Structures are given as C-alpha cells and as structure tokens.
Amino acid sequence: MTTEQCKTFLQLLDDYLDKTLEPERQAEIERHIEQCARCRHELEAHQRIIASLKQLEKKSAPVTLHTEVMARLQGRAASIPWRSRIQSLLSPRRLRVAMEIAAVFIVVFIGWQIFNSPSLQVTLRDRKATTPGEARYLGTALETERAAPLSSVPATLGETVAKVEAEISKDAMEEEAAFGITTTEPPEKTELKKEVYESLARQVAPQVEGVVIVPSTATPDKVAGDQLVIKEEIVGGRAGLSPAPLREKALTLKEEFEFREAPEQETPPVQISLSEAEAIPTGEEKLGVLEYHAGQLYAPPESMSVEEAEKLGDLHFDMKAKPEAKVVDYSAILSSEAPQVVPELPTGPAIARGEIVAKNGILMQSELPQPLGSPVADKPVADVDAFKDQDLKMAFLGRAEQKGVLEKPSMSSASVVISAAPGEARRLFGSYVSAEDLSKQSKAVERILHQNRGKVLSMKESKDEITIKSLLPASAYRKFVDQLELKGFTIKREVPPKLLDRAREEETDASKAGYRYYSQMQIRDSYGESRKLIQKGEPMREAPGLGLVEKRPGVQVAPTPVIIFESSISITIIIQGASPSSASTP
Amino acid sequence: MTDKAQPDVNSSATSEESLISQCQEGNLQAFDHLILRYQDMVYNLAYRLLGNEDDAQDLTQEVFLTCFRKINTFKGQSRFSTWLYRIVVNHAKNIWKYRERRAVKKHESLDAPVGDEDDERAYQVADCNPSPRDHAAAREELSLLKERLYRLSMDHRQVLLLRYVEGLSYEEIAEVLHCTLGTVKSRISRARRELRKAMGDVLDH
Numbered sequence: 001m002t003t004e005q006c007k008t009f010l011q012l013l014d015d016y017l018d019k020t021l022e023p024e025r026q027a028e029i030e031r032h033i034e035q036c037a038r039c040r041h042e043l044e045a046h047q048r049i050i051a052s053l054k055q056l057e058k059k060s061a062p063v064t065l066h067t068e069v070m071a072r073l074q075g076r077a078a079s080i081p082w083r084s085r086i087q088s089l090l091s092p093r094r095l096r097v098a099m100e101i102a103a104v105f106i107v108v109f110i111g112w113q114i115f116n117s118p119s120l121q122v123t124l125r126d127r128k129a130t131t132p133g134e135a136r137y138l139g140t141a142l143e144t145e146r147a148a149p150l151s152s153v154p155a156t157l158g159e160t161v162a163k164v165e166a167e168i169s170k171d172a173m174e175e176e177a178a179f180g181i182t183t184t185e186p187p188e189k190t191e192l193k194k195e196v197y198e199s200l201a202r203q204v205a206p207q208v209e210g211v212v213i214v215p216s217t218a219t220p221d222k223v224a225g226d227q228l229v230i231k232e233e234i235v236g237g238r239a240g241l242s243p244a245p246l247r248e249k250a251l252t253l254k255e256e257f258e259f260r261e262a263p264e265q266e267t268p269p270v271q272i273s274l275s276e277a278e279a280i281p282t283g284e285e286k287l288g289v290l291e292y293h294a295g296q297l298y299a300p301p302e303s304m305s306v307e308e309a310e311k312l313g314d315l316h317f318d319m320k321a322k323p324e325a326k327v328v329d330y331s332a333i334l335s336s337e338a339p340q341v342v343p344e345l346p347t348g349p350a351i352a353r354g355e356i357v358a359k360n361g362i363l364m365q366s367e368l369p370q371p372l373g374s375p376v377a378d379k380p381v382a383d384v385d386a387f388k389d390q391d392l393k394m395a396f397l398g399r400a401e402q403k404g405v406l407e408k409p410s411m412s413s414a415s416v417v418i419s420a421a422p423g424e425a426r427r428l429f430g431s432y433v434s435a436e437d438l439s440k441q442s443k444a445v446e447r448i449l450h451q452n453r454g455k456v457l458s459m460k461e462s463k464d465e466i467t468i469k470s471l472l473p474a475s476a477y478r479k480f481v482d483q484l485e486l487k488g489f490t491i492k493r494e495v496p497p498k499l500l501d502r503a504r505e506e507e508t509d510a511s512k513a514g515y516r517y518y519s520q521m522q523i524r525d526s527y528g529e530s531r532k533l534i535q536k537g538e539p540m541r542e543a544p545g546l547g548l549v550e551k552r553p554g555v556q557v558a559p560t561p562v563i564i565f566e567s568s569i570s571i572t573i574i575i576q577g578a579s580p581s582s583a584s585t586p
Numbered sequence: 587m588t589d590k591a592q593p594d595v596n597s598s599a600t601s602e603e604s605l606i607s608q609c610q611e612g613n614l615q616a617f618d619h620l621i622l623r624y625q626d627m628v629y630n631l632a633y634r635l636l637g638n639e640d641d642a643q644d645l646t647q648e649v650f651l652t653c654f655r656k657i658n659t660f661k662g663q664s665r666f667s668t669w670l671y672r673i674v675v676n677h678a679k680n681i682w683k684y685r686e687r688r689a690v691k692k693h694e695s696l697d698a699p700v701g702d703e704d705d706e707r708a709y710q711v712a713d714c715n716p717s718p719r720d721h722a723a724a725r726e727e728l729s730l731l732k733e734r735l736y737r738l739s740m741d742h743r744q745v746l747l748l749r750y751v752e753g754l755s756y757e758e759i760a761e762v763l764h765c766t767l768g769t770v771k772s773r774i775s776r777a778r779r780e781l782r783k784a785m786g787d788v789l790d791h
Contacts (some may be wrong), residue, residue: 013775014771014774014775014778045782045785045789045790046782048789049731049778049781049782049785049789050750050778051729052727052728052731053746053747053751054751055728056634056728056732056751058626058630059626059629059630059633059642060629060630061625061626061628061630061646062629062639062643065625065629065643065647066618066621066622066625066647068647069621069646069647069650069651070614070617070618072647072651073614073617073651073654119600203642205743253750300647325659363756500786
C-alpha cells in the first residue's frame with residue numbers, strides 16, 4: 001500500500017499545482033501518480049477545476065455602466081435637486097442595508113436637531129472616548145455618504161463648509177467641525193436632513209427592534225476637490241452607548257419608534273447558528289410544524305428543508321438513504337453519535353404537535369407540545385449539559401432550535417472577566433485600575449447585557465477583577481460584543497476547538513472588523529510570551545501567540561481594563577415532552 | 587464617445603499615475619478615463635463573485651463611487667488594480683452578507699443551466715448512472731462549476747477567482763485581502779478542495 005505516499009501527495013498537492021516543488025520532489029510525486037490511480041484521479045480533478053476556472057468567460061461591463069457612474073457623480077447630481085437625491089437614498093434596498101448596518105453596529109449619536117445643542121457636547125465626548133470601535137462603526141455607516149459637485153449645492157452651504165474647513169486646523173478638525181458646520185448650517189439643509197431622518201424613522205424603525213433613528217452631525221461635510229461630500233449618515237441604533245442623560249432621551253425616543261409587532265415580511269427561515277449569531281432578523285415567522293412521538297421528534301417534510309437543516313449545526317443528511325422510517329432517539333445524540341434525520345414518519349401516533357416559530361431571530365417553541373394523546377414522561381428528555389463535546393452540543397442545540405424543542409430560546413452563557421491587566425503585566429507596567437473604575441466598567445457591561453436581553457447570573461468581585469457570569473440570547477451575542485467594543489473594551493473571544501481552524505483563517509478578517517479570536521491555549525501562552533519579550537525589550541508586535549493583538553501594540557497589557565470574553569457555550573436547555581397532567585383526552 | 591474626448595487625459599501615453607493624481611485633485615474627466623480602463627475588470631469580478639448581472643452592476647457602480655471618494659487615500663504603495671480589487675471584495679462581501687442574511691436565494695446565476703431541483707436530481711443520476719464523458723459533458727462540467735462556485739463561502743470564492751480567474755499572485759491576493767501569505771495559501775487550498783468536493787458528482791465517475 002502506498003498510503004504514506006498518498007498522504008505526502010495530498011500535502012504537496014498545492015505546491016505541485018503551483019509548480020513550486022523542488023525537482024526531486026516533483027519527480028517523486030510524478031512517480032507516485034503514475035502508480036496510484038486514486039491520486040492520479042485526484043490530481044486530474046484539481047487540474048480540471050483550475051482549467052475550468054480559467055475558462056470562465058470574461059464579461060464586459062454594460063455600456064451604460066460607465067455613464068451611470070459618471071451621472072451619479074456629476075450629471076444627475078447637477079440636474080436633480082437636493083431633495084430627490086437624498087430621497088433616492090431611501091430606496092427600500094438601501095434602507096434595508098442601512099437598517100442592518102444599524103442593527104449590527106449599534107451606536108446612538110444624538111445630534112442637536114432633536115435635542116438642541118447642550119446634548120451635543122456630551123455626545124462628542126462620548127465619541128472621543130470610544131474612538132477605536134466607533135471609527136469602525138463610522139466606516140461602515142458612512143457608506144451612505146455621497147459626493148455632489150459644489151455647483152449643485154446651495155451656495156451658502158458650500159461657502160460655509162469651505163470657510164469652516166479653512167478656519168479649523170487639522171488637529172482640531174474632528175472635534176470642532178461638527179459644531180462649526182452645524183451651527184452655521186443653512187436652514188434648507190437642516191430641513192432636508194430632518195425630512196430624511198423622519199422618513200427613515202418611519203421606514204426603518206418598525207423593522208428593527210429598539211432602533212432609534214437620530215440625525216447626526218458628528219461627521220462634518222467636507223469639500224474635496226470641487227465636490228461637496230455630504231455625509232448623510234443613517235445612524236441609528238440602540239440606546240445605551242451614549243452617556244446617561246442622552247440615553248434617557250434615546251429611550252424615550254425608542255418607545256416611540258420601537259418595534260412592537262412584526263410586520264409581515266417575506267423573510268425566509270431564520271438561520272441561527274451559534275457561531276454566527278449576527279443575523280438579526282426581526283418579526284415573527286412560522287417555520288414549520290413539529291410532532292412529538294414517543295421517544296422521537298419528527299418534523300414533517302414541509303417544515304424544514306434539508307438544506308436549511310444542514311446549515312444549522314453541521315448535521316449530515318444522507319440524501320441517498322432509502323426512505324424508510326428511522327427512529328430518532330435523542331439519547332443517541334446525547335451519547336455523541338451523529339444525529340440522524342428522520343426522513344419518514346416515525347412509527348406510532350403523534351403525541352403532540354406544535355409550531356416552530358421564529359421571533360426576532362430566535363427560534364421559539366410555540367405551543368409545543370400540545371398534547372394529542374398518550375401521556376409521556378414528565379421529565380426532561382435531555383439535558384444538554386450532558387454533552388462533553390462542545391461542537392456536538394452546538395450542533396445539537398442548533399438542531400433543537402430548528403426543531404423548536406427548546407424550552408427556552410437558546411441562551412449562550414458568557415463569562416465576562418474584567419481585570420485590571422494580567423498580574424505580571426501590571427507589575428511590569430505599573431498600571432493600576434481603581435476599584436471605582438472597575439465597578440464603573442462592570443456597570444457598563446451589565447447595562448449592555450440588559451439591552452441585549454441578557455441577564456447576570458452571578459458576579460464575583462475581587463481586588464482587581466470582577467467576573468460576571470451571564471446569559472444572553474445567542475442572537476444577541478455579536479451585538480453584545482460589538483457594543484462592548486464600542487465602549488472601549490478589549491474583547492477576546494474563545495472559540496470551540498473545532499472552529500479554531502476556521503477562526504484562525506478568519507483572524508485577519510476579524511481583525512479588520514475589530515474582533516479577535518483566541519484559543520484557550522493562546523490566551524494562556526500569550527501572557528507568558530509577552531512578558532518574556534517585554535523583558536527582552538522586544539517590540540510587542542513580535543510576540544508570538546498574541547494573535548491579533550500583536551497588530552495593536554500595547555493593547556494586550558494596556559493599563560485599561562481588559563475583558564476576557566469566553567464564548568464557550570455552556571447552555572442549559574431542557575427538552576420536555578408533554579406532561580401527563582396536561583394531557584387531554586384524545 | 588468619451589474615449590475620444592479630453593486630449594489631456596485620454597492618450598494611451600497618459601500614465602496611470604498621472605491619471606490617478608488628477609483624480610485625486612477632483613478631476614472628473616480623469617476619473618471617467620479611469621473607469622473606462624477598469625470597468626471590465628471590476629464588473630467581471632463582481633459578476634463572478636455575486637453570480638448575477640444586476641448585483642454585479644450595482645456593485646461595480648458602488649465600487650467606482652467609493653473609489654472616487656477614497657482616491658485620496660490611495661498612496662501608490664500598491665498597484666492601483668490591487669487597491670481596486672480590495673474595494674471590490676469588500677463591497678461584494680457586504681452585499682453577499684446582506685443577501686445571505688435575507689437568504690432569499692443564494693444566487694441566480696444566469697449561467698446555471700438548471701434550477702436547484704433539477705440539480706438535486708442530477709446529483710443522484712450522476713451517482714448511480716455514470717455516463718461517458720464527451721464534449722457536451724465538458725461543457726456541462728463548466729456550467730456546473732459556475733453554479734457550484736456559489737456553494738462556497740464568499741471568502742473561498744474570492745480567493746479562487748482572484749487566483750485562477752484574475753491570475754493574481756499570492757502576494758497580490760494577500761494585499762487585496764489584507765492578510766498574510768500563509769492565510770492566502772491555505773485559504774486557496776481549502777477553497778479549491780471544497781470546490782472539488784462540490785464537483786464530486788461530476789468529477790468522480
């Protein structure tokens with residue numbers, strides 16, 4: 001057998017295809033593929049794929065494309081009045097994008113148009129305090145900015161902007177431009193903006209839970225070349241990221257705009273998975289029907305497509321399996337065996353039937369189980385804590401959610417540790433965080449937690465550390481982390497071991513978005529490694545094992561509080577059968 | 587028509603560099619030329635990433651608008667095309683994410699010869715009924731590949747397209763995606779293997 005060689009072949013396949021192997025190695029591979037039909041087939045398959053990719057025909061841009069772009073930059077902008085241009089921003093599609101941006105990156109900027117000038121001061125300070133996270137947010141939100149030729153802009157505005165820009169030095173720009181411009185802003189623009197925001201509030205707010213649409217003057221308009229870049233910020237979000245007095249106002253506003261009843265929407269089945277909890281669909285949606293049989297759960301075919309089910313928690317569905325009745329026994333799933341789908345009706349009559357309903361992105365059990373017949377055990381069927389394998393647990397949870405058998409919406413437990421800095425690093429850097437600071441920070445965490453429908457399970461305080469154990473809906477997880485980051489916390493996330501590979505690959509992408517992925521090992525190692533390097537006087541960014549922190553020297557051991565956010569899911573859910581006491585006669 | 591206008595910017599001798607610096611001064615004519623130069627490249631990639639013409643057009647427009655807005659941040663440290671690719675992939679990712687979240691339909695590739703249902707059938711037929719490959723089958727293979735490409739994640743599709751369709755080097759891809767060479771290599775490898783797996787019914791007769 002040539003299994004060793006086959007293994008080598010697979011390892012070197014990439015280099016072989018790239019033709020970057022040393023001659024001897026290359027010859028070795030070639031010898032092997034001559035003998036081994038399987039590897040030869042594999043190589044050919046890859047070569048055919050590459051060849052096919054190269055054969056994809058080239059498309060030419062539509063002829064109108066270039067003129068359309070120019071029109072958007074120039075012609076149309078000049079001929080179409082301000083009003084329509086801004087209104088064109090409100091196309092449903094743009095709105096939806098804006099809405100989702102708002103839902104994912106949550107910031108409340110409260111501008112003076114609504115609250116008058118005093119609040120602006122506060123807002124701005126708050127913004128400065130959260131620069132890193134917020135810069136990211138702005139980067140996203142500002143996708144809505146548009147450029148318009150100065151000629152099409154009301155003369156007074158253009159002049160004003162130019163004047164203010166000239167007056168304000170570069171350093172003070174960020175701070176003062178907003179004031180400068182907004183306070184001298186011509187009334188017609190103020191009015192237009194108001195119109196835009198009102199329109200936004202009408203259209204977006206009902207679709208996003210807790211969104212507050214407020215105008216923001218935080219980013220000044222700018223003159224670039226002969227263009228006025230108008231930053232029509234569609235800024236919305238959840239209250240709580242602004243200082244307290246502003247937050248109260250935001251909350252009042254929130255009540256006005258808050259999503260209450262989901263409008264009918266064509267949203268397809270909600271996809272929830274614990275590793276990607278950022279989708280925040282809203283509304284209530286019936287996903288299907290679920291039946292409970294003695295010892296079995298069965299989702300009639302129309303309730304869930306195989307594809308959808310596969311998307312949730314890595315389950316495998318054997319498409320070619322003969323359609324014969326199979327029994328799903330959850331105890332088998334619990335004992336770490338691959339879950340199986342029941343393609344056909346299980347034996348025995350249905351005991352209960354219920355609906356699977358998704359509400360605001362969380363799959364809820366609705367009226368399940370409604371007893372139909374014979375009583376079943378009053379006890380929980382399964383305790384997910386019995387899982388030893390985290391991945392399997394997640395898969396199971398995903399499936400349980402999908403099946404609608406969770407007693408409660410999935411809650412992921414997050415253990416939040418606020419610590420002054422790792423002990424060693426603190427000694428080295430002499431940094432110190434006062435108890436007052438710590439408790440302030442922990443309050444902030446709590447607040448954000450509450451906003452995300454999470455709750456504190458326990459809180460442990462020690463001299464320089466507060467540990468908050470908490471529960472929060474899986475769907476709010478990403479939001480929660482985002483908000484913490486916006487508050488200036490450093491977030492380290494841990495991912496389950498099997499997701500680590502993927503996480504590592506995503507690290508770079510994640511860093512762009514401001515996340516960091518860590519394995520447990522890395523966290524433990526990083527302190528020791530960084531310490532060594534610090535003692536050697538080497539720059540932080542060279543430290544191995546520091547993950548992405550290495551790109552932001554100093555963050556790891558900064559004297560600011562560090563939050564270690566453990567994302568390892570430890571969820572307790574109970575799957576219940578129909579209770580005999582509530583069983584009605586068939 | 588625009589090809590012939592503006593003698594100051596249209597000559598083929600006009601270097602990209604000067605074109606860009608004119609754009610940075612806000613010269614719309616120069617930008618016009620820049621668009622003409624790169625629109626096919628951008629559109630082509632956009633189309634391959636998103637799988638339909640409407641989205642590709644939208645994306646291309648957005649890319650150039652962003653390009654114009656941000657052109658002052660282009661400092662010439664990388665090739666302009668690389669910089670542009672980066673805008674494309676970032677925008678495409680956002681659009682895709684949005685679409686995935688909506689999950690209405692993953693793609694409606696105009697190239698795809700069959701719908702999802704038919705495709706499922708094709709799967710099964712291929713598995714139990716191996717048929718000899720011929721020319722038509724090769725064409726079929728290509729169109730299946732186009733369609734299977736959209737089963738990959740955006741990340742994976744991106745690297746495959748950048749590498750094999752756009753012909754970028756690993757280094758260039760690393761620059762476009764803002765990640766390390768190692769990440770690029772492993773991602774390409776993984777993506778290709780995944781595509782190979784997705785093509786299993788076609789390739790493993």
